[in-house]
Amino acid sequence: MVKIPRAAAVVVQAGKVLVIKRYLRKADSSDCVMCEYASVSGPRCGGHAYAVLPGGHVEAGESASVAALRELWEETTLTANVDELLWTGTHNGRPAYYFRVRDVEGTPRLSGAEAEEHCPTNSFELRWAEASELVEFGFYPAELVGRLRELLEVSDQVG
Template sequence: MVIPRAAAVVVDGRRALLIKRYLRLGPSRECAMCEAADWGGPECPGHQYAVLPGGHVEDGETAETTALRELTEETTLTARIDRLLWTGKHNGRPASYFLMTEVTGTPRLSGPEAEAHRPNNSFELIWAGPEEFDELGLYPADVRPPLTELLIDLG
């Protein structure tokens, strides 16, 4: 069964809130990023990338509810959804991206990401603009053009 993903797009001028990640699992066969990169080696080489806050749509949830829940779980921020920005794929799963408005709080890493934060599985909240997306490895790559366009339009 394919579990959809929903993500929250939080903007501040020409920057978006991202979760910078470093992930290194033992065997590459257990790593979705190794699979996405078509890595053929037996050991995961480690991956540095960034994603928009988000996660799995749970049973009984809408994508909108998931985006709001994940935003709060991962960053402690609360918000309201302005609109659906675009849809795409994330590791082969359907993904929905929602623009957040009326954002309150100060972003702080929290929830499962804060609990799992270790040298081989690290998380950091950052604000980044379009000029940083390639260097950060914003994932999936197909979110870079619409996010860049959004930030230019809103900035």
């Protein structure tokens, strides 16, 4: 089975990165993607508090960079342009592409499916995170924490 790639937008402003802070709890661990990747055997999902970059599935016929911008707009109402591909990796076992964006316009506001699905067991919150908060927020995937810290340090020095 081919895994659908994920594309994400890295929005940096004033030494902070825009993240979606999440809480997800399913009735059964077999229905929870986070239980699967945390190797939780269940039967109940205990809930997961974590944060991710705005992003999602790359749709058929769409480039990863276009998907990152579309997902950014759908989830946050922000518009932007791609600056560069920062990293590639995996997210829940599927290919992932992380793009730094520039010329960001708008005020971040939760929208789209995230706003519609927001509830006590599936919550979404847009947050500007400092480097020191990434671990506290349970940033996922964790292997990006060091890279994001470096990026924020450099942007702090430039800005």
